[in-house]
Amino acid sequence: MILAKNITKEYGEQIAVNNLSLDIPQGQFFGLLGPNGSGKTTTIHMLSTLIKPTSGSISVNGIDVQKGPQTVRESIGLVFQESALDRTLSIEENLYFCAGLHNISKKSAGPRVNELLELFELQSKKNATVGSLSGGMRRAVDIIRGVLHAPKVLFLDEPTVGLDLPSRRRIWRFIKQLIDEQQLTVVLTTHYLEEAAPCDNVAFIKGGSIVSEGAPEKLIDQLGKTIIEVNGPDTNALIERLELKTYEYMIEGGVLLIRIKDYETNKLDVIQSTLRGKADAISVRKSNLNDVFLWLSSNDHGLK
Amino acid sequence: MLIALNAVLGRELKKTFRQKSRLLASMVRPMIWLFVIGGGVGSIMPDDSHQNYQDAIIPGILGMTLLFGSMLSALSTVYDKESGVMRMLIISPMPSYAVILSKLASSTLAGLLQIIMLCVLLFALQKLHFNQINWTLFIFSLCLTAIACAALGLITAVVSKSLDNFAAIMNFVIFPVFFLSGALYPVDNLPTILHWIAVANPFTYGVDLIKHSIAITQESTDFPLHVDALVLGAFSIVAIGFASWKFTQESTLATLINKLTGGKR
Numbered sequence: 013m014i015l016a017k018n019i020t021k022e023y024g025e026q027i028a029v030n031n032l033s034l035d036i037p038q039g040q041f042f043g044l045l046g047p048n049g050s051g052k053t054t055t056i057h058m059l060s061t062l063i064k065p066t067s068g069s070i071s072v073n074g075i076d077v078q079k080g081p082q083t084v085r086e087s088i089g090l091v092f093q094e095s096a097l098d099r100t101l102s103i104e105e106n107l108y109f110c111a112g113l114h115n116i117s118k119k120s121a122g123p124r125v126n127e128l129l130e131l132f133e134l135q136s137k138k139n140a141t142v143g144s145l146s147g148g149m150r151r152a153v154d155i156i157r158g159v160l161h162a163p164k165v166l167f168l169d170e171p172t173v174g175l176d177l178p179s180r181r182r183i184w185r186f187i188k189q190l191i192d193e194q195q196l197t198v199v200l201t202t203h204y205l206e207e208a209a210p211c212d213n214v215a216f217i218k219g220g221s222i223v224s225e226g227a228p229e230k231l232i233d234q235l236g237k238t239i240i241e242v243n244g245p246d247t248n249a250l251i252e253r254l255e256l257k258t259y260e261y262m263i264e265g266g267v268l269l270i271r272i273k274d275y276e277t278n279k280l281d282v283i284q285s286t287l288r289g290k291a292d293a294i295s296v297r298k299s300n301l302n303d304v305f306l307w308l309s310s311n312d313h314g315l316k
Numbered sequence: 317m318l319i320a321l322n323a324v325l326g327r328e329l330k331k332t333f334r335q336k337s338r339l340l341a342s343m344v345r346p347m348i349w350l351f352v353i354g355g356g357v358g359s360i361m362p363d364d365s366h367q368n369y370q371d372a373i374i375p376g377i378l379g380m381t382l383l384f385g386s387m388l389s390a391l392s393t394v395y396d397k398e399s400g401v402m403r404m405l406i407i408s409p410m411p412s413y414a415v416i417l418s419k420l421a422s423s424t425l426a427g428l429l430q431i432i433m434l435c436v437l438l439f440a441l442q443k444l445h446f447n448q449i450n451w452t453l454f455i456f457s458l459c460l461t462a463i464a465c466a467a468l469g470l471i472t473a474v475v476s477k478s479l480d481n482f483a484a485i486m487n488f489v490i491f492p493v494f495f496l497s498g499a500l501y502p503v504d505n506l507p508t509i510l511h512w513i514a515v516a517n518p519f520t521y522g523v524d525l526i527k528h529s530i531a532i533t534q535e536s537t538d539f540p541l542h543v544d545a546l547v548l549g550a551f552s553i554v555a556i557g558f559a560s561w562k563f564t565q566e567s568t569l570a571t572l573i574n575k576l577t578g579g580k581r
Contacts, residue, residue, distance in 0.1 A: 023570075053577065062406065062573050064566060085409040092577050096403030100331055112323020113408035157404070169577075 013038040013197045014059060014165065019068030021054050021220075028054040029065070030220035036199065036213075038164075041191055043211035043228075044201045045301075047309055051220040052201040053093070053169055059199065060090050060167050073164060086114070089158035089166045093173055095150050096157065099143035103134060103153050106142055107160055114161040121160065128156045131193075132186050148179025152186060159190060165197045166190075172204060180204070205301040214301070216308050223308055231304045236271035239303055240283055243267055243293040254286060262310050271299060271307070320410055321418060327401075328389075328422035332429045342385060342430045343437060346377045350443065353500070374443060375526035375533050376499030381434050382462045383494055383519060386427030390419060390469025391485055403576050412569065413560040416470060420556060423466035424459070431458055444530070453529035453541075460548045461522030467555035468493070468518065474562040499523045503538040518551040 014036040021029040029051040036042045044052050057063045059070060061081040070077040072084045090096075097106050104125065111121035129135045132152045142150060151171065158166055171187070172180040184207065191198055200208065208214050208228065215225040224231060242250060247268045251261060254270075261270045272279050280296065287294060332339065350370060354377075358369035405415045438444040472489055496513045497503075497520040506514055514520050525544040527533040539547075562568055 057573060057577070060407070063570055082409045082411055085407065090407045092403055094403070094577065095400055096407065097400045098327065098331075098404075099400060100334060101327065105327075105330065109323050109327050110404055110408075112319050112326075113404060113410060115317065115319045115409070117319050 013040070014070075014072050014199065016055075016059060016070045017068055019055075019058055019065040019070060021051075021058060021063070022066045028220055029058070031068070032217070032220065032222055034059075034215065034222075036197060038197055039195055040212045041198045041210065042200065043208035043214035044199065044217060045203070045205060045208055045214055045305065046201075046217035048203070050217045052217055054220075055217065056090075056167050056169050056199065056201055060088055061085055062090075086161070087164045089161065089163035091151075091154050091158040091166070091168050091171055093170045095142075095154050097142045097150065097153060100141060102139045102141050103129070103145075104138040106153065107156060110157050110160055116161060124160065124162070125156075128160065131189060132156055146179070148175050148182060151175060151179070151183055155183070155186065155190075159194065159196070162194070163196070165199065168198060168200045168202075170202055171200070172202070172207065180207075205305050208301055216305065218309060224304070228301055232299055232301065233274075235299055235304050235307060236273040236276070237299055238272040238277075238280070239297055239299045240270045240272065240280065241267050241293075241295045241297065242270065242283075242287060242291045245292060250287060250291060253290065254283060262307060264306060264310075269303070269306075271303065317410075317414070320408070320414070321421060324418040324422050325425055328425050329429070332426060339430075339433070342381065343433060345384065346381050346434055347437070349373070349377050349380065357500075370443070371532045372536055373500055374438070375530060376497075376523050378431060378434065378458065378526050379461055379497075379499055379519065379523040380494055381430050382427040382458065382522070383465045383490060384427075385430040386423045386462045386465040387469035387472075387490060387493075388485075389426040390423035390466045391473050391489070402572070406569075406573065406576070412564040416556070416560045416563050420463070420466050420470060420559075423469060424462045427462040427465060428458065431462070448531040450529045450531075454526070457522070457525035457529050457544075460545065460552070461519075461525065464518055464522055464548045464552045464555070467552045467559065470559040471555050471562075474559050474568060493517060493519050497523055498527075498538055502536055518548060521547040521551075 014034065016032065016034040018031050018033055019029060020027065020031055032051075032055060034055075044055060046052050054063070058065050059072065059077075061072075061077050061084050064078065073087050075084050077084055098109065101109065107125050107128075108118050108121060111118065111125070126135070129138055132155070134149065134152060134156075137145070137149065142153060145153065155168075155171065158168075168187070172183050175183065187198070188210070190196060200211065202208055211228060213226065214228055214231065215222045216231075217223065226234075244266060247263055247266065250268060256270065261268060263269070270283065284294060350373070354370035354373050361369055405418070408415075410418070435444065439446070472485075496510065497517045498514060499519070503511060503514045503520060503524075521539065521544040524538050525541070525548060527537045528541050528544065
């Protein structure tokens, strides 16, 4: 479905994306994760034909992005970080305007507009101007706009950035319904990592290159399923005492985090007995994508 | 392509009639020029030419309405709140040159809608008279001037990186284009430098073309009819061609996309 080979994007001296390759099969829910400025958005813009890579090749639906950007755009939908709607027009007017831009007449777009408004629970608001809507609703309209022309691939660039928690949950409920009902291939960027947990596959990107890629569960397994959090008083003394190697621990906000793999459960007992009386608090929890992300972005040792 | 054009123009129509205060402002501006400047400057002229000055600047005021209507509409696309629409346009399957052409069409329409209302007002105030107008030429001149103004706006939009606020656009683009033209005074009487600037200003020819189509101002035209039409037509074609070319350039698109999507570069 989406195949990117060795794509690089340079802005003058600066390399935004460096020799990155991706293979996203049809129907996959793919997450591109990484800190701000890591090249996620630039990558999405290249995959969605908006900017050209300096080198490398991309094909979407079997069509070379460089050769047929217009054809590619007919089969993709894109939801930007910022809304792509006319605030002075109503929801319905915006959607019909967008349909028109895709060369779909008002008459033939009608049923789909209604179906999507229904799905996103916006039927009763369809005559309200977009400017009068809450941030969450506006984002919902943006997503309807993105899938209005029944694209095969939907790109979501930080779809929930700036929204409060209830709105974020709602938006995700809608996106999941869409994925289930429309058999979309979805490419997501986000830095709310818990949102990427339902992805089939994720890639962590750092400094314009992919540093780790795979199913979320697999990456968590690689990291270690268990995390021990140890609170001070002197974390460095505790580290020395435990004889930890750098890739096993990290310090985050004054808290010592130690990762433990399945076969290392005896370590748990060792740590607990060694630190008894020395640490303020010790807690044990399951690891998640946030931990993977923290380790990847703080540690040059990767996930050994 | 037709459906897309229809959608773009339909949106412009809806917007024009929805933004009532903007519409009202676009009618107040020419009235102020006509009665305050026209009356004020007219009053320092000899008695018999008092009324004449007001009549003489009517083509200039029609041109000004097109300049503000079409040029501002074309300029604003990229920078103001409408950028949401620009995002829709750049991700649509339309080729980049079609985005420019659709913007040209809707900006031209924006100016023409204002001019229609202004004409109704001028007829009601008896400042324009039905039988003094060569209608074919009048409509032709207004359309061509509107296109030229929209094209001027598009060029400014594609080449400028810093003209992102209204005041800068007013001071550095619209006011010079308006004042350094034949809108308020005949080009022939201007001091040499101003004269040459006015001759190089395409807007001058738009106003002159409108003068040709109205009986009272026909005698005060600066250039022959065909020169006006040729200059305006040639300018529009070159400007649209340049804007489309520039807009499809990688560097322009990248800047625009980064601007629209909050990119850092």
